Amino acid sequence: MDKYTQLVSRGLGKDIAKKLGLPQPVVLRRHEPGQPLVQGPVLIQGSTAGADELASTLLAWNLDIRRHAVPKEKLGAIILVLDELAHPDDLEKPVLAAAASLRDLAPNARVITVSRTAASASTPEIAAARQGVDGLLRSLAKELRAGATGNGILLADGADTTSPSTLGALRFFLSGRSAYVDGQLLAVTSGAGQLPDDPEKPLAGKVAVVTGAARGIGAAIARTLYRDGAALVLVDVPAAGDHLAAVANEVRGTALQLDISRADAGQRIIDHAVERHGRLDLVIHNAGITRDKLLANMDAGRWNSVTAVNIAAQLRINEVLLASEHFRSAPRIVSVASTSGIAGNRGQTNYAASKGGVMGMVRATAPLIGAHGGSINAVAPGFIETEMTARMPFVTREAARRLNSLQQGGQPEDVAEAIAFLASDAAGGISGEVLRVCGQQLVGA
Numbered sequence: 001m002d003k004y005t006q007l008v009s010r011g012l013g014k015d016i017a018k019k020l021g022l023p024q025p026v027v028l029r030r031h032e033p034g035q036p037l038v039q040g041p042v043l044i045q046g047s048t049a050g051a052d053e054l055a056s057t058l059l060a061w062n063l064d065i066r067r068h069a070v071p072k073e074k075l076g077a078i079i080l081v082l083d084e085l086a087h088p089d090d091l092e093k094p095v096l097a098a099a100a101s102l103r104d105l106a107p108n109a110r111v112i113t114v115s116r117t118a119a120s121a122s123t124p125e126i127a128a129a130r131q132g133v134d135g136l137l138r139s140l141a142k143e144l145r146a147g148a149t150g151n152g153i154l155l156a157d158g159a160d161t162t163s164p165s166t167l168g169a170l171r172f173f174l175s176g177r178s179a180y181v182d183g184q185l186l187a188v189t190s191g192a193g194q195l196p197d198d199p200e201k202p203l204a205g206k207v208a209v210v211t212g213a214a215r216g217i218g219a220a221i222a223r224t225l226y227r228d229g230a231a232l233v234l235v236d237v238p239a240a241g242d243h244l245a246a247v248a249n250e251v252r253g254t255a256l257q258l259d260i261s262r263a264d265a266g267q268r269i270i271d272h273a274v275e276r277h278g279r280l281d282l283v284i285h286n287a288g289i290t291r292d293k294l295l296a297n298m299d300a301g302r303w304n305s306v307t308a309v310n311i312a313a314q315l316r317i318n319e320v321l322l323a324s325e326h327f328r329s330a331p332r333i334v335s336v337a338s339t340s341g342i343a344g345n346r347g348q349t350n351y352a353a354s355k356g357g358v359m360g361m362v363r364a365t366a367p368l369i370g371a372h373g374g375s376i377n378a379v380a381p382g383f384i385e386t387e388m389t390a391r392m393p394f395v396t397r398e399a400a401r402r403l404n405s406l407q408q409g410g411q412p413e414d415v416a417e418a419i420a421f422l423a424s425d426a427a428g429g430i431s432g433e434v435l436r437v438c439g440q441q442l443v444g445a
């Protein structure tokens with residue numbers, strides 16, 4: 001929790017912030033092993049067959065399911081199922097029925113829409129209704145308070161309300177693992193995927209490689225994948241060797257000192273994983289650098305070093321991975337992009353080009369890895385509390401930290417949770433997608 005959040009969370013600080021209309025961020029509910037998925041009853045709104053099937057499936061999860069609101073009862077979540085929209089007029093009834101329960105949401109509650117992708121609509125009316133859910137959800141998320149979030153699941157052709165990855169995404173969005181994901185719509189692109197036997201160990205038996213794991217977000221990814229049951233190969237540059245060894249010790253993994261921009265990086269990663277761990281299932285491309293300058297002052301050195309590490313290395317490593325017979329058993333790749341690559345950021349043309357590149361690469365690689373029964377996705381973090389953001393000038397930092405729906409920066413663990421989800425078989429029916437972990441940034445896209 002940052003100092004400002006501490007100050008305005010209680011006592012006099014809280015009263016003053018309220019009077020002056022200052023941001024009042026709350027402490028978010030984050031996942032702790034063994035904690036309940038959601039705190040309070042789950043209201044499932046919607047009268048379609050898909051809504052009924054979803055309700056009976058969720059009953060088996062031991063959740064307190066409601067099909068109708070009970071007056072004044074505090075809710076842990078509302079799931080609004082809109083999977084049969086034929087015209088924008090169809091939105092009114094289910095949406096206003098859900099609206100009547102919004103005041104009953106408990107702190108840190110969840111609102112989740114389940115609808116279909118507009119791209120697969122067969123008529124303009126259907127497309128309009130489906131795209132309408134996008135605008136509705138993003139606006140609703142901005143109206144929620146007290147750590148509550150709103151996110152949407154979009155079903156592509158071939159996916160329905162009870163497909164494995166629809167349920168996987170629902171679990172993720174309901175849980176504390178998605179604390180800093182807000183205002184996002186995630187597409188389930190196929191009926192593939194499999195829910196884990198043990199929800200606390202979704203990565204049991206998997207061998208994962210994490211690049212840039214010596215510190216920051218990479219170290220948090222290593223800890224989260226370890227908690228979820230994976231065996232780890234941690235990669236970082238030789239100069240970060242001591243830190244890398246310390247993280248590797250903590251997560252009982254092995255350290256591989258390697259500059260990922262080397263031509264032989266992909267082969268060295270595969271050789272190390274297979275020699276030391278017997279297999280390779282998951283690759284997390286996290287290593288990244290910034291060399292900020294206004295474009296008018298940009299030089300070739302800054303431009304090229306960012307391109308080389310942030311995107312060219314990933315392209316080259318992926319090519320080797322996809323050609324390898326050691327990366328064929330439900331292989332999964334998750335890349336770290338950035339909201340800079342979506343909304344743009346002053347002084348970051350080189351970085352945003354590389355991170356936009358990551359998202360383009362992920363989309364185009366999905367069918368290639370899909371041919372081996374695998375998936376590839378990206379996570380785009382917004383403002384995350386790391387050494388990198390701690391070095392920003394105070395005013396810029398404070399603005400970036402507060403200008404999101406949750407009025408606070410995210411933690412490295414928040415990015416790690418989204419990556420762990422996308423690396424799991426529960427997300428096997430999600431590929432070629434970008435999930436933002438940005439608290440619903442208010443500036444830019």
Ligand code: NAI
Pocket residue numbers: 211212213214215216217218235236237240258259260261286287288289309336337338339380381382383384385386387388389
């Ligand atoms: P960081 O600078 O703290 O850590 C990056 C790690 O990558 C370091 O350990 C570094 O040694 C390693 N690395 C750099 N070049 C390498 C290379 N050529 N080969 C192997 N390892 C290399 O950065 P942070 O904040 O943890 O960021 C991690 C990822 O998240 C990056 O891709 C970054 O662009 C992205 N990101 C970070 C955000 C933030 O707010 N901190 C926001 C959006 C994206």
